[in-house]
Amino acid sequence: MKKLLSGFVMIVSMFVANWVAAAADLEVNTPAIAALKASMQVRHGQLSTFYNSGAVGLTKDAFIAVKDATAVPLKDRGGLNSLVSAENADRANLYKEIATANGHPEWQADIQSTFASRWIDKAQAGWFYQSGGGWVKKWGLPQNGGQ
Amino acid sequence: MKNWKIILLLAAIFPACVTINIYFPAAAAEKAADKIIEEVWQLKDGQDSSKEPVAPTETPAETPAK
Incomplete structure (x- = not known):
């Protein structure tokens, strides 16, 4: 009887600890996530000019898309498409990895929609994002609260 | 049976935690x-750059001519 009780207490305390950890923060420091971040960071060096020119915009589902290929010189358009699809593949993996790293694969959609609004919120003025049915140009300074 | 009450209590708490x-x-x-986006887009302005020390690498510019 005592053994049973102590076993029960142990299981409960494990769950409580698990819950406390989950409530405090989301785990985002796995090697897989770090690799995705690094890859996206490097790619951003190329993508930022496309964001600035309006060739590429942020979609409302937390991905990016070619908005206006004519903003890019003809010779660069092939590279543009592969850049966008590589970025989207990384992003899809990122959302999935965060969900699984926290033991909740079913959170993937929620994480993705969280990212959708945060990407847009942090976008620079002049970049395009999807809103409703169309593209909107992000306005200047005071739109997003604290940086 | 005191233990019974304890087990009953735990049995009530246990599913609540899971839920x-x-x-x-x-x-x-x-x-x-936000943290990930800031890293990917390298948005952390004024945090590391403000801490930038006055580089002591330029000391030879004083050229002690004597």
Whole structure:
């Protein structure tokens, strides 16, 4: 009887600890996530000019898309498409990895929609994002609260 | 049977904890998203650059001519 009780207490305390950890923060420091971040960071060096020119915009589902290929010189358009699809593949993996790293694969959609609004919120003025049915140009300074 | 009451109590707490754990932590997710976006887009302005020390590498510019 005592053994049973102590076993029960142990299981409960494990769950409580698990819950406390989950409530405090989301785990985002796995090697897989770090690799995705690094890859996206490097790619951003190329993508930022496309964001600035309006060739590429942020979609409302937390991905990016070619908005206006004519903003890019003809010779660069092939590279543009592969850049966008590589970025989207990384992003899809990122959302999935965060969900699984926290033991909740079913959170993937929620994480993705969280990212959708945060990407847009942090976008620079002049970049395009999807809103409703169309593209909107992000306005200047005071739109997003604290940086 | 005191133990019975304890087990009953634990049996009530146990599923509650599991249930709480199922909810999506929206605030924590926003925080995590912001952190990742700042890293990917390298947005952390004025945090490291303000700390930039006056580089002592330029000391030879004083050229002690004597």
